[in-house]
Amino acid sequence: MKNGICKGCGASIVWIGMQSGKSMPCDASPVYYKEHKNGKDKIVxxxxxxxxxxxxxxxxxxxxxxxxxxFATCTKAGSFRKKG
Ligand SMILES: [Zn+2]
Incomplete structure (x- = not known):
């Protein structure tokens, strides 16, 4: 896991290496989760x-x-992904 700064909003992020080999930017503060197949949240x-x-x-x-x-929390998420 690598620390970084979001280019969009300037928040502290961590890069988590995914099983796919890609890295995913995530919020730097960890959260507690309870696994739930119909849950409303997704965590890494x-x-x-x-x-x-x-x-x-x-x-x-x-x-x-x-x-x-x-991607879910960035106030500048629009600059990462194009919708439509
Ligand atoms: Zn951001």
Whole structure:
């Protein structure tokens, strides 16, 4: 995992190496998640696995710690991907 700065919004991010071999920019602060196949959130584990889950605040309820994709939270996400 490599630290970086988002070129779009200037936030601290981490680059997580995905199983596909690509790197995914994620928010630098880890979150607790509870795995849930119909969950509304997606996180990336430090091993580069995407998990559908619900993000929880209570560590006792969590299955583990992961990172939110920065694509989902970046205020300048439009500069990364073209929609349409
Ligand atoms: Zn950003």
């Amino acid at each position: 584990t430090p091993n580069g696995i995407v998990i559908t889950c619900d993000i929880v605040t209570n560590p006792n309820e969590a299955d583990g710690v992961g990172y939110k994709s920065h």
